[in-house]
Amino acid sequence: MLEAALEHLVRGIVDHPDDVRVDLNNGRRGRTLEVRVHPDDLGKVIGRRGRTARALRTVMGGVGGRGLRIDVVDVDR
């Protein structure tokens, strides 16, 4: 459910919605949602000075509760 929620939020704001992938990892340090997008959309998901990524974290923090981490994965790295 959390993956689907974040996927929906990201798909709505990018040029390549079909390339959005979100995976949930339950690690020792808690739950992490890993977001992968088309390389050209990376800037859109992060936003100016990280503003959009912060908004995604804040909304998902409300939906999924505290301790939910969100990583935007830079696939080119």
Place this chain on the structure above:
Amino acid sequence: MTGSAPDLAVDAAGVTDEQASPESELKPQERRIADLEQEGEIAADYIEGLLDIIDMDGDLDLDVESGRAIVAVVGDGLDRLIGTGGEALEALQELTRLAVLQRTGTRSRLMLDVGGHRARRRIELGKIATAAAERALEQGKPETLTPMTPFERKVVHDVIAEIDGVHSESEGEEPSRRVVILLG
């Protein structure tokens, strides 16, 4: 956002490039309203999609007011989408504006409300602003309020503008930007 420009500027970031619209036989003003209604519909789709996924119930009310689209999620049990001090609501509004921009190519100033939060906050802020203005006038010195969101500062500026003998400015950088009430 830099300097101490009025907060109105926060929302005025992008002015529309008029798009060729299929309703081109409409007058400019009618077309503008049609565009804002379309913004509301795109926003409603985006938010309804989220509500479905997270299994929250809420009705969407759409309106156009003072040149902006208003989207309200109405219902109970929406607290998680409001968040502490409305932070989740502000964040969701930001994402919703981006979703509209993505679809229309035009920056949106749409206002999102969830569970009546903004309406309640407006009333609280009216009281806070009035009380602070009274203190400033009694003590003869400026009053600095706690940090607020752009929406909240706008509400306070509007209230202070109606009170004789004081005016208001914003100071500082987000997220600690705050209203100062000054004499004169």
